[in-house]
Amino acid sequence: MTEATTEAMTEATTEAPTPVPYPFAEAVRLDLHPRYAELRERGTLLRVRVPYGDDAWLATRYEDVRTVLTDPRFSRAxxxxxxxxxxxxxxxxxxxxxxxxxxxxxxxKLVANAFSRRGVEHLRPRVTDLVRRLTDDMVARGSPSDLVTSFVTPLSGLVICELLGVPYEDRTRFRHWLEGFFSITALPADDVAARIEAMYDYIAELVARRRAEPADDLLGGLVRARDRDRSCSEQELVDLANVLLLAGYHTTAAQLASSLYVLLCQPEQAELLRSRPELMPSAVEELLRYVPLIAHVSFARYATEDVLVGGTLVRAGDAVLPAIPSANRDAEAFPDPDRLDLARRPNQHLAFGVGLHHCLGASLVRVQMEVALTMVLGRFPDLALAVPPDEVEWLRGMQARTPVRLPVVWGGRAAAAAGRRESAAAGADRGAG
Incomplete structure (x- = not known):
């Protein structure tokens, strides 16, 4: 520890301030509460009281969040x-x-190869086939359509189910249970507990089935590794498979749906991608940064010793909650952070975390988004929201932000919908005048 750091820690406040209730408010669409910007400007952590468990420090600045995610003095265990x-x-x-x-x-290590960049690139042709099939179905059914139910959710479900070895036909069952893991206020505690337990039981049944009927999928590989060299316990196997399904199904779908919503709300950006498809990789990174997928904060980290974060002394045993959406809108790290810039470079966003717990499925999410956005924008050149943006319904009381439905139109219906919106806007302007 340097002399300057020691002096700073000595001068830091030794008594924790009175905690402020958190979250500040329920998440609304993709808006960030203005308090985050105020806290970033102030440059220190905020002491908060969360609905459950210990009081904690809230980190909102990019550098502070990055410190909490990468410094080994902060522990998840x-x-x-x-x-x-x-x-x-x-x-x-x-x-x-x-x-x-x-x-x-x-x-x-058990799943690193499957989710490596090289491993995921082998899946790109299959993802492309699935995207083509789903968009073919949309074309066959015609306009209008709901992108959430007709495209986004089936795509994420098919990809992770095939990779992991989970029967896609079981999706109605396990989607209901998975909601328990994401609920903040949407479900009562006893319902959450029942759904989580049912999900663990379901995964345990799949593990038993893989033992009886070996298969060449990720779950089958995990079972073989567990039984061959005891590389993990039975509970660890169940928990790992559950987390992979949880993130691959729900989180990936939420990110893609919200990204499509952003592009539909900013059609000039969608047109830019149609005219310059080479921008797609950087566009995906920017959408990952711009969309505040996490409704509030990531999982708590606990300090194992006294650590100075920004201007705040975090004592050993204190919890810190990293607000990743706020960090991704920090002007110190991202010039003009509230503007969607599909060509933004560099773009060291924290959407997948960073360091030790960097998201395992990051490469898979990138591939799905690149393929899905390219084909949807290409096959539906006049795709548009069927309703005004503020009439899109969003899932509430959950940890991840996502539209419940994303109603869209194309062809003649798109032109008619645009005309209705322009007429409504003109009427509103006349009324305001």
Whole structure:
């Protein structure tokens, strides 16, 4: 520790201030509460009281969030030794996301190859086939359509189910259960507990089936590794498979749906991608940064020793909640951060986290978004929202932001819908005058 750091820690406030209730408000569409910008400007952490568990520090600046995510003095595993600061009624078993080395290294190694950039590139042709099939179905049914139910959710479900080895025909069952893991206020605590338990039981049944009927999928590989060299416990196997399904199905769909919403609300940006398809990789990175997918904060990290974060002294044993959406809108890291810039370079966003717990499925999400956005924009050159943006319904009381439905039109219906919106806008202007 440097002399300057020691002096700064000595001068830092030694008594924790009175905590402020958090979240500040329920997430609304893709808006960020203005308090985040105020806190970034202030440059210190905020002491908050969350609905469940310990009081915590809230980190909102890019550099502070990055510190909490990368500094080994902040631990995920330590959360299990505390009443974890959280927004959910129950503390979630987060598998590889909830442990530190060496357990983290051991568990991540089990699936690292499947989710590596090279491993995921082998899946691109299959993802392309699925996207083509789903857009073919949209064309056959005709306009209008709901992108969530006709395209986004089936795509994410088919991709992760095929990769993991989960029967896609079971989706109605496990989608209902998966909602329990994401609920903040949407479901009562007893319902959350019942759904989570049912999901774990379902995964355990799949594991037993793989033992009886081996298959060449990711779940089959995990079962073989577990039985061959005891590389993980049975519970660790179930938890890991559950987290992969949870993230691959729900989170990926939420990101893609919200990204499509952004492009439909800014049609000039969609047209830019149609005219300059070479921008798609950087566009995906920008959409990952711009969309505040996490409704509020990521999982708590606990300090294992005193750490100075920004101008705040975090004591050993204190929890810190990283607000990744706020960090991704920090002007110190991203010039003009509230503007969607599909050619933004550099773009070191934190949408997938960073460091030890960087999202395993990052490469898979990127491939799905690149293929899906390219084909949807290409096959439907006049795709438009069928309703005004503020009439799109959003899922509420959940950890991830996503539209419930994304009604769209194309062809003659798109022109008619645009005309109706222009007439409504003109009427509103006359009324205001």
């Amino acid at each position: 330590a959360a299990s030794r505390h009443d974890e600061a959280r927004l959910t009624p129950l503390a979630i078993r987060t598998s590889v996301m909830g442990v530190d080395p060496p357990d983290h290294t051991r568990l991540r």
